[in-house]
Amino acid sequence: MQILIIGGTGFIGSSLAARLVAADHTLTLPTRHREHAARLLVLPNLDLVEANVHDPATLAELVHGKDAVINLVGILQGSAERFAQVHVALTERIIAACEVAGVPRYLHMSALGAGIDAPSMYQRSKGLAEARVVASALAWTIFRPSVVFGRDDRFINLFARLQRHVPLVPLACASARFQPVWVEDVSRAFAAALERDALVQQKLDLVGPTVYTLAQLVRLAGQWSGHPRPILPLPDAIARVQACMMALLPNPPLSSDNLDSMKIDNVAPAGFAAVLGWTPTALEAVMPQCLAPDNPAARYRRTVSSRTWKFPPSQ
Template sequence: MMKKVTVLGGSGFVGSSVIARLDQAGYQVKVLTRRREQAKHLILLPNVQVVEANIHEPAALKAQLQGSDVVINLIGILHQTRDNGFEKMHHQFPRRVAQLCDELHIPRLLHMSALQASVNGPSEYLRSKAAGDLAVMEFSKKLHVTIFRPSVIFGTRDRFINLFAKLIQVVPVLALAMPQAKFQPIWVEDVAAAMVNSVEESATYGKTYELGGPAIMTLQQIIEAVMNTIHVQRPILGLNLKMSLMQGSFMQKLPIKLLSRDNVKSMQVDNVCQQPMANELCVVPTDMFAVISGYLVKNNPRGAYDQFRAAAGRVINARR
């Protein structure tokens, strides 16, 4: 059994679920993070070691990967910054990781990409993801490489469903970029299960997997589902491509980046799978509606009131 797993990007949304499953499966897990405080929720897991390290310093990264049986790379960004651009994070970094796995004789590498990654993609994000995939696969004759390309991922700590839920509650009208863009939302726990199940599954070696949920939905349908879940209705003003690009150009200049011009370009391609979930991953995708009500309702005033009322009713009934 491959016991020692090092996870890059493990303190994030997807990483937290992956690490919890690795821990449950009995792997010895090392999480590399810039700030140990960001991964404090993982420290209490019995088989997890959280190490503060600068993964962009080649010598430090090599030292931390030494002795690993498996490396899982979850590093990715949706918005570029002056220090961390798509080329650096999605292409050059995965290449360096694969090179180090080869040098250190680490046999197994799992790499997180993105659905519709393509060298001819309409956005820099998708093109950089494709470049990273190609760079990693160059080592597939020396390493057991598996690449995962998920659609948009949802879950308790996501920055997608939660973001729209908060936005809906504060704006009178929702100006929505690319309302007819298609997605196949997948639950974070299903993504984590697919990755962990593949660690020692030889049938996954050298393959690239698309990960999507059971339903294909437009962005507007997703937003309407969120509205129905939190019991808050807002008019939706759908923007055409030109207006969507203008909105992206404006919003990418804000201190908190919710949308960029490059994000809009990514949505020009339907974010849906071309094939069903592979049998060797042993995952049956979970319906989005069965999950989001569990975490969205608790995070809005109406839901909090309903929960309080239900709890009060249980107390009263218990006293009778």
């Protein structure tokens, strides 16, 4: 298949791209900065192009002739206007371009807890985007993962890095509950949806086999990375002050909207979507090896982290 992956250069997109090229699909991945996705250039049958996907004319060119379009775009922090632009307006533009081009298949990344009446701007914008997809004429499938873990995730790894540098962890929403899902189970689900007609017009929850509190996840991250630290649960009022202070940082790890998202548990009582036909991988089967201080991959990433890659402009 000829497949366009929008938002495909990030953590989940990298896993999905590797899986799809291994299945002999040909991929197009638009990106704002080609050098930021240099690691993907080793994959065969992958065209990495600099493009502004928010431009309707550019989108029309990108979707032309594609057998499937996958939308992985998402942000965790921003203003109401920014969430609306990235999650809702972009989804509308992608849907419109796909309908005009007659794209046979559309896969959409949403989030567990998404809903138009949800507590946070993030969840509400994801819910509005879902509504736009469902109302479209496309052959769609929507995926709703809990937090996604893996070697380069920005969740478990964040807490592991934090505990290398602080004597204790002041933690907002320590009792919030999550059901983390492995990135490879997520990418496998997307790949399966391209092959199975039974998954058309389906919303699928993607979660792991175990529910954890946020405090439990932070404790495990510290333990597995070799830097366990005491955890200090914060009352909501102090957590709000902490989030406001962090908002002043260039890439804040926490926002007030994140706190709003954690007002409801990020779990799926029915578990991993049974229609997919496999049991998801447990957190304990993956992350201890990924976070271990003597992990060769971790040592390599530390060695090359300051290297800057340069490529000629896209033709």
